[in-house]
Amino acid sequence: MSSMTSAARRSFSARGAATAFAAALLALATACGVAPAAPLAPGTDATRTVATIKGEVQVPVRPQRIVVLNHALAGYLFHLDQPVAAVVPEFTDTEGVAAPAWADQAAAAGTVFLPWPADGFNLEAIAAQRPDLIIAGGLGFPFAQAEQVYDQLSAIAPTVLVPKTLQTWQQQLSFLAGDVFAAPQRYDELRAAYDARVAEVAAAITPPSKPSTVISRASSGKVYVLMDDAGLITLLTELGFEPAPLAQRNGAVPYTPGGDMFEVSPENAGVVLDPATIFVVPFDDPKQTVAALAKDPVLGRLPAFRNGSAFDLPQSALRADYDDTMELIDTIEQRFG
Template identity: 50%
Template sequence: MSAPARLLTFALAAALTLTGCSAASAPSGDGDKAPAAKSRTVKTDYGEVKVPADPKRVVVLNHALAGYLYDLDVPVHATIPEDADGKGKFSPYWEKEAKGDGTTFLPWSVDGFDLEAILALEPDLIVGGGIGFPLFQAEKVYDNLSDIAPTVLVGKELGDWQSQFSFLADDVFGKDDVYDRHLAAYDKRIAEVKEAIEPPPGPVSFLALTGDGTAYGLVESVGLPTELKKVGIEPAPVFAEGGFKAYGGGGDMFELSTEKVGQTITQPSVFVMGFNADTTDVTTLKKNPVYGALPAFKTNHAYDLPHWVLRGDYDESMALLDNIEKRFS
């Protein structure tokens, strides 16, 4: 065992020992007993977890999940940056709430979470998981996280904002009425936007690019493409018919070499976005001979989208509908 690991194990053991001592030394007289804390049992992909009914110090180990807690009026004590090794920036859709809660950013790197920093915050609940890298990292240290506080991971099968929000609202926090109101508002906007727009020539494909120019196609059966399909923008079966392999643990993207971009993105329209940042745009890509030669770019049916639509939460999905309505009305 490495020295940092030994230190963390010792710190966790010490914290748990102190917790046990405090419980053992509590007065036994009925008049002095504090009322038992209320809790609920949550069934997850990783087993049952007993969580506090009214948590006050929640740590969220995925920037993309934090917005749901603000929508549910659950205090977020800390979260992680959107990008590993990043400084951290609040989403404009929950910046006000984050500042009101005093939310801070935890260190986060490609090597994993800083468990000692999480322990120092003394959380009463940890929420993690979601899509992609944060889930992979949380799974690796799930037992360590559970030693710090009750830990609920949003499993990878919950791949869209509706299933994630519903799980957190209904199962974890007992606020299913809040989710129902948000879903009704979203469905109303879907109907309004579908009625208002003239969709671009279809079917359409989707590209996400990292800062170094690596291109990923979006799997058309999950996430963003399925949401735009609801307003009449039909996704092309690129992944289904291309023999691609889903990238990493997210299951919503597949990598495209430069050669494959030219061979695959031949649809009449294409939506372009960055990954974890606005890394590029259609104007810039059009100067690249590979992208400039694509049918959608040649006919001016390549469209920019902000990076946050890729794995958007409820608020971002509502903002996407505004974006689409404005662009295609």
């Protein structure tokens, strides 16, 4: 009679539970009318080990169908020539729209948009795609939701959670290119193009009055300020601006753990937001522009607004990927060149 150690029994049980869960999801998706994708092609079972915040994950060397659970991460995968089978929309409970930078590639690849309810990812729809790899996490809401259902996602396919501590496109792309897809040379190429463009624009523009900061007002009226190490702050510094270290100066912490913004109350806004220049980026409402904030009884009295040194930046600047960042550099060159 054969024997099995307790560790082996636990491993066998875990694999069995994961397989049963994934099978149940796929069956449920089919019953609900979600057509499952075609099975994977043979010969795609070679894997590599990737160290993640959830431990080591065995990912396919040549993935065939990748599901991306953060719209902001999809562009990286297209730059790495990876097969993105499906991606969630940019915002919950909306129709998916491809970013201009990767729309053509998505159309050619047949990439589809998955439903993304505000209360969590649609696991049945994800399972119906028959992914062999799931890329999730990143900044903001997508990380929180993916972390909550990480075990369920891993039961569907190997899942890599991009850490929320990776605040810049450089950190995110370096992790995906180097650690996950073993293509560090592609990161090096894109980073070199970025560095060259930054140097070119920094030499051509005249930054406005110093110091500066970046704020964002939500549709709820809450005002947020970017943390000192946020990606946009890093870019502005490299372009010759002088962002004020407002988080450090005020002992501020992100409004959500691991986030990239802190909240400023109305009664403190006049004291905290004193830099000579303020950049305004919409949060969840594109109407929250400089013109709108200038009418606010508190914000409108800030030095930057009174002196005409408040400037709009596109919503994509807030948590910009590589393509968004390159477009933002063009915008800044046009405005201050």
